[in-house]
Amino acid sequence: QVQLHQWGAGLLKPSETLSLTCVVYNGSLSGYYWSWIRQTPGKGLEWIGDFNHSGDTDYNPSFKSRATISVDTSKNQFSLKLRSVTAADTAVYYCARGPEPDSLWGQGTLVTVSS
């Protein structure tokens, strides 16, 4: 069964770069779109951006200047970098597959930004 497994640093200082990677086990990147979504107590679930099987990326304008999503098809994985983080970026970050009904989410990574 297809699984998404994600990892990355969980504690950052302000101004550092958040870096997360999500690998797809027992499945392919092709034919789907792949997203990064975060969840905070204050703002709930927020879409950060995604890329599709054509390699096109889209970003939430709220993150566009700071976020980069990249893909490594040889490793069946994709990554998120979010630059210049602040305390407001403290959240649980999820990688996810779409569209529905093929929705599948990673286990989530808690990222805390604190000096």
Place this chain on the structure above:
Amino acid sequence: QSVLTQPPSVSEAPSQRVTISCSGSRSNIGDNVVNWYQQFPGKAPKLVIYFDNLLPSGVSDRFSGSKSGNSASLAISGLQSEDEADYYCAAWDDSLNGPVFGGGTKLTVL
């Protein structure tokens, strides 16, 4: 602060039926399909309804969805203690060119 509006909490007794509402605008719910997710504490969201009213494989048929205009609803019948979770609505937003979510509704089975 979420784009889609849900009640923070609902509660109902076991075996009863509960509905959770989700209100948006034409740019999201009005012109696009709605999906619903179930989330347990410390876990990732799981799809329970897609395309307004379709049931993913493996999801109980006690779950159903509906939509009218710029609003949607999730209904759960024959409530069980295992249904106690947070529920989120989601829809594509044409202005954002991406998905938007509700703030979540905590379901308590009394």
